[in-house]
Amino acid sequence: MLNAKLLDQIKTQALLPFGEPSQTHPPYAYVAEDLHVFMTVSNLRGIPFTVQFGNSTYGMQTHGDRAHYKIGHLGSGASAHNEWTDSDSSESLSVDDLLAAGPSVPPEWDRYGTCALASSAFPIGLAPRHLATPLDGYLRRSYPITRGASAIRPSFPLDERTEVASLNVDGGLINNNPFDYAQFCLIGDAVASNTDGAEADSAVIMVAPFPEPPAFLPKGQPVDELVPVVRALFPALMNQARFKVGEIVPALNPDDHSRFLIAPHRRLDGKEERYTIACGLLEGFGGFLDEKFRAHDFQLGRRNCQAFLRRTFGVPDSNPIVAGMSGRQQFRIAPDHATGQPPKCTIIPLLGDAQQEVPLPHWPRMSQANFELLLVRIKGRLRNIAPLLIQAQTTSPLLRWIGYLGLFFARGRVLEYIRFAILSDLVRRDQIEGWELPPNLAANGADDARAVLAELASPSFTFRTVRGIVTKAHLPIDFVNRALRQLSQAGEHKPFRLWQGWMEGEQVFTLASRKPKGFWSLPGIRRIGDWLEEPAID
Secondary structure: OOOOHHHHHHHHHHHOOOOOOOOOOOOEEEEEOEEEEEEEEEEEEEEEEEEEEOOEEEEEEEEEEEEEEEEEOOEEEOOOOOHHHHHOOOEEEEHHHHHOOOOOOOHHHHHHHHHHHHHOOOOOOOOOEEEEEEHHHHHOOOOOOOOOOOOOOEOOOOOOOOEEEEEEEEHHHOOOOOHHHHHHHHHOOOOOOOOOOOOOOOOEEEEOOOOOOOOOOOOOOOOOOHHHHHHHHHHHHHHHHHOOHHHHHHHOOOOOOOEEEEOOOOEEOOEEOOOOOHHHHHHHOHHHOOHHHHHHHHHHHHHHHHHHHHHOOEEOOOOHHHHOOOOHHHHEEOOEOOOOEOOEEEOOOOOHHHHOOOOOOOOOOEOHHHHHHHHHHHHHHHHHHHHHHHHHHOOOHHHHHHHHHHHHHHHHHHHHHHHHHHHHHHHHOOOEOOOOOOHHHHOOOHHHHHHHHHHHOOOOOOEEOHHHHHHHHOOOHHHHHHHHHHHOOOOOOOOOOEEEEEEOOEEEEEEHHHOOOHHHHOHHHHHHHHHHOOOOEO
């Protein structure tokens, strides 16, 4: 849906050396001499396996794929060496080769960049990526399992003898938290490792950019009809693939120092905000809407990482990692009486300018002018890609003509749906100017009041009932009634001013901007309009 050529340009610019090509650079002591980089991808072709069961076989296939690169000449620190890592198939890359490449990117580094784009190519929104992997890379692969005498090997067809070509999308579709690869890279496939605070010598730091849980469907959803069930299958399969019991249980142990998490936190007046990152709207695509959203999240990430290093990332004084560190008393982490955690010593102290606290960035809002400009650009994008989609479905001139005719009549409805899909999320998260709540609503349950307002801007329904809003927003009926009553008293020029009426014997609500207007509001004409397209009521 989006033009991904810009990402290719960013990839090339990121890999081109700055200034004059050079074969020498100072290695970083805090980076491993052999830096292992794993990138997960979702392989749409799959990786086939044939499992032997006595005298029978059973065919299986996995789509969770990954690439393993070993980056050399970047750091001088100790590298992770164990049987699991050393026996795994990997591709070695040298930073020196990249720096000496001159005006073009070396082919092996270009593949590395393409793999990074594949790892983040969220389906439908971003373009999938073609990758070609040598067959030996699959045959010698180490999987994140405790190995015994046996090993699993894929069973590709005979025509895939040298390399396996595949089309790949976002790795997070299947494996959004590849903790297991990092863990096995550090400690191998040992059954047990030192995780106690006094003995831990390695740890995995996970960065969770989206702390908001998946949407929990309201009661009665999905309904037992074909289209709603099919629509619910994709998120159901994705959520199930990401649920890993084996990783959740150790994370619940407060004495386990082998894993840490940096997640977005945004506290205002001592209270955690419901929405922490500005790019979280539209299922994580909010960063495309406004540069201010990306700038906010970058600064919030700096603030959260600083707090993590100062208050969380530590081990007891007796741990050998910090036992000989000078000035330990200056960098102590206070005990947490709520969890019973004793005092710790920071593993990476904050020094120099890093000690000054990163300020909490202001919550960004998109201007109404930029919102309207975005819709103009979406209209242009739709005008360009919709005919191409129709052409790709059939070669029949008649069917194409029918498709173009349908597009002509449906374009307005599609654009209206997109408009309210974006608007409802912006309103829900207080990320658009001009939609600030009246004082009487903002003072009590502002987030819930915005949830009610967002439901009124929902693209799925033309008119809303109190019952429908209560079900969708998971809110008490008294609160919804009170919020609707207060919103209906908003000034005439407010964009969230309500319209209310009666349909099918029930009171309905919508935004005043969505009510029938002019010619179509006349009683007889309105009945004809309803006959042509019955309004959706919930």
